[in-house]
Structures are given as C-alpha cells and as structure tokens.
Amino acid sequence: MKIGISCYPTFGGSGLIASELGVGLAERGHEVHFITYASPGRLNIQVSGIFFHEVSVPDYPLFEYPPYSLALASKIAECVEKHGIELIHAHYAIPHTASALLARDIVGKDKLKVVTTLHGTDITLVGSDPSFLPVTKYSIERSDAVSVVSMFLKDEIDRVFSCRNDIKVIHNFINPLDYQCKDRESLHAIFAPKDEKILIHVSNFRKVKRIQDVIKIFIGVRKLMKTRLILIGDGPELNAAIESVKGENAYEDLIVLGSRDSVEEIIGSADLLLLPSETESFGMAALEAMAAGVPPLASNVGGLPEVIDDGITGCLTTVGDVDEMIRRAIELLSDENKRRQMGENARGAAFNKFNINTALDEYEDLYGNGLN
Numbered sequence: 001m002k003i004g005i006s007c008y009p010t011f012g013g014s015g016l017i018a019s020e021l022g023v024g025l026a027e028r029g030h031e032v033h034f035i036t037y038a039s040p041g042r043l044n045i046q047v048s049g050i051f052f053h054e055v056s057v058p059d060y061p062l063f064e065y066p067p068y069s070l071a072l073a074s075k076i077a078e079c080v081e082k083h084g085i086e087l088i089h090a091h092y093a094i095p096h097t098a099s100a101l102l103a104r105d106i107v108g109k110d111k112l113k114v115v116t117t118l119h120g121t122d123i124t125l126v127g128s129d130p131s132f133l134p135v136t137k138y139s140i141e142r143s144d145a146v147s148v149v150s151m152f153l154k155d156e157i158d159r160v161f162s163c164r165n166d167i168k169v170i171h172n173f174i175n176p177l178d179y180q181c182k183d184r185e186s187l188h189a190i191f192a193p194k195d196e197k198i199l200i201h202v203s204n205f206r207k208v209k210r211i212q213d214v215i216k217i218f219i220g221v222r223k224l225m226k227t228r229l230i231l232i233g234d235g236p237e238l239n240a241a242i243e244s245v246k247g248e249n250a251y252e253d254l255i256v257l258g259s260r261d262s263v264e265e266i267i268g269s270a271d272l273l274l275l276p277s278e279t280e281s282f283g284m285a286a287l288e289a290m291a292a293g294v295p296p297l298a299s300n301v302g303g304l305p306e307v308i309d310d311g312i313t314g315c316l317t318t319v320g321d322v323d324e325m326i327r328r329a330i331e332l333l334s335d336e337n338k339r340r341q342m343g344e345n346a347r348g349a350a351f352n353k354f355n356i357n358t359a360l361d362e363y364e365d366l367y368g369n370g371l372n
C-alpha cells in the first residue's frame with residue numbers, strides 16, 4: 001500500500017511509535033510517506049520505501065496563530081494527488097485527524113482512507129477540553145478506522161465521548177533488535193564510577209509526569225545507598241527538577257542528558273526506571289526499560305497495569321505515594337538477584353507481548369479489514 005503518516009515529530013512516545021511503525025511497514029514492502037513539520041527524531045530514513053514531506057506554514061502578519069492544521073491538510077491532499085497515497089494514518093487526533101479528514105474532503109472520499117491512532121492526552125487532557133472536544137469526537141467518528149494504545153484509553157473514550165464507531169486496541173510495541181544493549185556494563189561504569197545504583201527517568205517533563213516525585217524518590221533512596229539519577233528528555237518541568245536536586249545537595253549525582261535520538265543503550269545501563277506519572281495511557285518509557293531488561297517502578301494508573309505485571313516485571317504503586325515508591329525501590333535495589341530476575345521477566349514480556357511483528361500484523365489488518 002501507499003501509506004501516509006502524520007504525527008508529532010518530537011521525542012514523545014506517539015512520534016516514536018509512528019516512526020517505528022512506518023519503518024516496519026516499509027520493511028514489509030509498503031511505501032510510507034511521513035507528512036509532518038519536521039522529520040521525526042527517531043525515524044530511520046535509510047530504509048528504502050520511506051519518504052518525508054515537510055509541512056511549512058507561511059508567515060503572515062495577520063496570523064497570530066499560524067494555521068498548521070490547514071497547511072497539513074493541504075500537504076496531505078497534495079501528496080495524495082502526487083504520490084497516490086491511499087491511506088493516511090494520523091497519530092494523535094489533534095490536529096492530525098482533523099487535517100486528514102479535510103484532505104479527504106478535498107481529494108474525494110473514494111481516494112483516501114483515514115485511520116486514527118489515539119495515544120493519550122489527545123483524549124484524556126487536550127481532546128476532552130471543551131475547546132477541542134467537538135473536533136475530537138468528530139475526528140474519531142469520521143475516521144475510517146480507529147485504534148487506541150490501551151484498553152484503558154478505549155474505556156476513557158467510551159466514558160467521555162460515547163462514540164458510535166468500533167475502536168480497536170493495538171498495544172504499543174518495541175523492536176527486539178533495538179534492545180540488544182551490549183554495552184550495559186561499560187556504560188553503567190561510566191555513569192556510576194563509584195558503583196552507585198542508577199535510577200533513570202525518560203519523559204517530556206510535563207506536569208503529568210510528576211517530576212518532583214522522581215526527585216523525591218532519588219533523594220530518599222540516595223539517603224540509604226549510593227545512587228545517581230539520569231534524566232533523559234526535555235520539557236517545562238526540567239529546570240525546576242534540576243533546582244530541587246541542587247537544593248538537596250545531590251547535584252553531583254544528577255546526570256542530565258537532554259533529548260536523544262537513541263535511548264536504548266542508556267536505559268539499559270540503569271538499575272531502575274522511575275515513572276510516577278499522574279496518568280499514562282500506556283507508558284512507552286516503561287516498555288522501553290523492560291525491553292532493555294530494566295524493571296520500571298511506576299504509578300498504578302491508566303494503561304500502566306496493562307504493561308507492567310506488579311512484582312513480576314516491575315513495580316506498581318499508588319500515585320503520589322512517594323514513601324511507598326522509595327520503599328519498593330530500596331527493596332529491589334538491595335537485592336541484585338531479584339532485580340535482575342525482574343529485569344529478565346520484563347525483557348521477556350516486552351519481547352513476547354509487545355513485539356513489533358504482532359503490532360504490524362494488527363495494523364495491516366486494520367488498514368485492510370478494519371475499515372468502516
């Protein structure tokens with residue numbers, strides 16, 4: 001098929017999934033066209049069958065808010081005409097699905113199918129905000145097929161939008177080939193030269209991630225054992241997090257790495273991943289850690305229980321219960337055999353339950369048989 005993919009090309013999980021999906025589809029012989037304002041950070045453009053079309057929004061004094069959604073719709077319509085794209089897969093409803101639907105109106109309904117994957121805050125926060133709710137509901141109902149990344153998100157859509165269409169759950173996935181993590185020991189020694197334990201947090205540093213809980217856990221654990229904290233990613237809460245660590249005189253044990261194209265090896269060098277989020281429709285960082293053999297310690301919210309089996313492949317704790325999180329972290333970090341076993345279980349679950357090949361089959365089925 002000739003497939004268009006529209007997504008946020010940032011370092012978030014939805015952009016990552018869209019990129020990996022596109023590459024996987026291209027490897028299966030499809031022609032995949034990414035249509036976004038920048039090439040996704042983790043997109044491997046060396047794969048044959050991958051194309052990238054940049055959406056640019058002209059600057060004009062009248063535009064206080066440059067209309068990206070309209071520029072995207074125009075670009076999709078143009079790509080359909082020029083390259084014969086048959087289907088556009090929109091990741092994150094706002095604005096990608098709305099733009100795709102407009103493009104479908106432009107080129108004709110018989111020429112383009114619109115498939116939407118909902119990722120999380122496009123439903124739980126942004127999409128259900130009154131300023132976007134009608135457009136989100138319309139986007140879901142008018143798509144030719146809709147998928148969500150967890151059962152939790154499907155239930156949320158039923159609760160908030162009561163949409164009439166069929167919604168398929170296709171869990172997020174990893175490619176086992178990306179998680180060989182051969183450098184674990186040497187990287188661990190670089191990040192922890194005094195044989196400290198390594199905690200890691202990977203996110204876009206927004207309020208929903210509860211970064212201050214990450215810091216509190218780090219400080220709490222560090223009181224009892226030599227510990228360092230690695231932060232990967234960037235976002236509005238990062239500076240405050242760094243300041244808090246300085247305030248606790250723990251700055252020497254903080255490693256801030258910013259946004260990175262590839263995180264697999266670095267995550268694999270850690271002992272424990274922290275994800276104490278307020279909500280998480282799936283929790284891609286937890287899955288990435290699991291694939292790297294690192295147990296995640298996460299909140300028991302949203303889709304996280306679908307990813308983590310508490311006590312087997314990681315730890316689930318009540319949101320905001322930092323004392324409990326510190327207790328669970330110390331318990332695991334003090335017992336290397338148990339930690340390693342949990343990491344192995346996590347890796348097995350990631351490779352088997354969340355394998356890219358299963359997800360590719362499910363998406364191909366959605367494109368072929370799942371259309372309304």
Ligand code: GMT
Nearest residue numbers: 012013014119120121280281282283284
């Ligand atoms: O919705 C967001 O916060 C952004 C989005 C993203 O682009 O990373 O994250 C959501 O989608 C990810 C990929 O499906 C999920 O792993 C995240 O759990 C989800 N974030 C939230 O639900 C907060």
